[in-house]
Amino acid sequence: MKILAIYEQTVPLNAPMRNASVAYDTMTASALAVVSDCVMNGEPVVGYAFDSIGRYGKGGLLRDRFIPRLLAASPAALLDQRGLIDPDAAVAALMKNEKDGGHGERPGAVGLIDAALWDLRAKLEARPLWRLLAERAGRPSPQEAQTFDVYGSCGHFRPGRGTAELDGLAREVQAAKAEGFSTIKIKLGGASIDDDLARTRVAIAAAEGARVAVDVNGKLDASIESGWLQAMAQLNVAWVEEPASPLDYHRLSKIAAVTPMPLATGENLFSLDDARNLLRYGGLQPDRDLIQIDISLSYGVAEYLRIVSEFEAAGWSRAAFVPHAGHLFAAQAVAGLGLGMHESASDLSLPFGGLWDGTAIKAGHVAASEAPGVGFELKSSLFQWLKPLVARDRNSAGVSSIIAGTVG
């Protein structure tokens, strides 16, 4: 088999919400489609990927560097012994002539291609991706249905709410609880102890017994840190997310040493190099804390498994791995690699919210899709952004296409 064409498009999210670090109204994401020369049911087999949210689209890196490099590689070099696309070999080809270190946004572009190739590979085998990933990680692939744990992510700051903001927060948490989540994460500002306590108390009351986690997105003000940690510890939150700036391991280690609360971080570290520094210098505790490295922002599955192995060698369990992302590829990885939990945006009106259409969440558990591949085709609000990549006049639709090495 060989790759015939790759299409990518930068998609505006237009979501009127923000966290303590970024707003989503001007945020973008990349959508990707890899078209193979294999045909099933009369249609070419296509691998899709959709970005993790929060770091903008990667069109420049994809168009200028990585897609041409993949298409310039010998087709045979991208295949395994069975003649099927081998995502690990493809990532090796993508990283040819790339320097170590200085990872920047590069890992997200590579990870997006890796994700699309895994979708393609699973479709070619007519199997759900989680089964392939289980085998890739050396885990037994059960014959029966696979379930995995999820938590609901909501409670962003929204413009125009004014004094009604806490009521809106409560409604979001209540809706997440009603959807079946047993752990629900909300956003905090990190600038005021009183404001953050008020939000957390409202969320805990609305959660009606579900656990509440809080995320300050690296923006906890150093001047209130000590009082904030002591006050928050009284509320028995499930975890505190990114209490320090992502690369400030020294500050994180000091927080980890003084607070009894579980800490979660890693979503803005994109490589084994950075994850190793977190492991060495972050002061995190294997029996308490959570690692949120984002698989697709971090060079993809192979690099992620290297990260997991490094942590396991230091006494960590896979149950401590709760990848950032909230998208369907990450859900497949959580199910297949046996990770702790999947993050899911609980607002089902968002294209990147929820899981496959109709998925039932029961006490925080979900059954993995049995559809071939990632199952993008079973999430209509998201697939509306992916299907047009290969289904209409690409250039007039603003989609960049690269076919047989020619950029169009």
Ligand SMILES: [Mg+2]
């Ligand atoms: Mg976060």
